Amino acid sequence: MTSASNSPSSNSSSSPMRKIIVLGATSGIAVEVQRQLARRGYDLLLVARSPERLAALQSDLLARGAAQVLTCPADLARIEKHGSIFEFVRRSFAGYDTVLLAYGSMHNQKDSESSVEILLDELNINFVSASALLTVFAADLEERRTGCIAAITSVAGDRGRRSNYVYGSAKGALSLFLQGLRSRLHPAGVKVITIKPGPVQTAMTDHVPNASRFADPELVARDIVHALERRSPDVLYTPKIWRFIMSAVEHIPETVFKRLSF
Numbered sequence: 001m002t003s004a005s006n007s008p009s010s011n012s013s014s015s016p017m018r019k020i021i022v023l024g025a026t027s028g029i030a031v032e033v034q035r036q037l038a039r040r041g042y043d044l045l046l047v048a049r050s051p052e053r054l055a056a057l058q059s060d061l062l063a064r065g066a067a068q069v070l071t072c073p074a075d076l077a078r079i080e081k082h083g084s085i086f087e088f089v090r091r092s093f094a095g096y097d098t099v100l101l102a103y104g105s106m107h108n109q110k111d112s113e114s115s116v117e118i119l120l121d122e123l124n125i126n127f128v129s130a131s132a133l134l135t136v137f138a139a140d141l142e143e144r145r146t147g148c149i150a151a152i153t154s155v156a157g158d159r160g161r162r163s164n165y166v167y168g169s170a171k172g173a174l175s176l177f178l179q180g181l182r183s184r185l186h187p188a189g190v191k192v193i194t195i196k197p198g199p200v201q202t203a204m205t206d207h208v209p210n211a212s213r214f215a216d217p218e219l220v221a222r223d224i225v226h227a228l229e230r231r232s233p234d235v236l237y238t239p240k241i242w243r244f245i246m247s248a249v250e251h252i253p254e255t256v257f258k259r260l261s262f
């Protein structure tokens, strides 16, 4: 776990955000978000698996203007380690006000149809461990009556599809969890933002046909940063068109939908 800083924080916008924790900091989408936050001079605590990639990211973000960048290597799927991550946050990044959960995995659907182990791994990474970790931060922010929790789920969670329903069900469960959490934390003034990207060009999708037509992660990150700074909306579809696409998809009758091969 390491820390490095530039001169005192320069971000002076009207945003209530100053100190952001990113869970899954090496994700393609998260990297773009962090670059934009760094340019605005925020303090960042990055949590991800690879110490080497974290170190490289730390240097990059400091060079781009982040006020402070701390790193914490951790496998976030290991729920038994969540306590020590939170302990590190309490000791080294007290007063944080924003948590962005960005990690996730998308196995090949066929593999989780034939292996219960892979199925459980997919559900654990995308839903079980994510909701466990957010529960720890939610209790702290609720007690302090401040802050914002944002988590990246997916449009895949809006409807179960033949080709992607395991990943989709984990993301759908996370969206439902966030909806309930939002209501629970509302009286304490803590915001909860559900981020639902459509397909984005990152390592997660680089094997998918036509991936070059997917959204640019920089544009998706722009929507996310805007939402974090405004602490709104409750549910962000990015790019925006996906709100309308998913609304149409949700209205397809089940008798038709079950025959679609996508």
Ligand SMILES: NC(=O)c1ccc[n+]([C@@H]2O[C@H](COP(=O)([O-])OP(=O)(O)OC[C@H]3O[C@@H](n4cnc5c(N)ncnc54)[C@H](OP(=O)(O)O)[C@@H]3O)[C@@H](O)[C@H]2O)c1
Residues within 6 Å of the ligand: 024, 025, 026, 027, 028, 029, 030, 048, 049, 050, 074, 075, 076, 077, 078, 102, 103, 104, 105, 106, 125, 152, 153, 154, 155, 196, 197, 198, 199, 200, 201, 202, 203, 204, 205
């Ligand atoms: N790309 C899309 O089309 C798309 C669309 C909708 C939603 N999303 C969601 O957006 C989020 C970011 O994904 P991305 O597109 O940026 O893909 P990505 O670049 O493949 O990022 C996924 C990240 O999750 C991390 N991760 C996986 N398991 C982990 C674990 N056990 N502990 C810690 N970190 C772990 C990976 O870390 P390592 O580098 O160590 O493997 C990687 O940094 C994910 O939740 C994804 O489901 C993506």
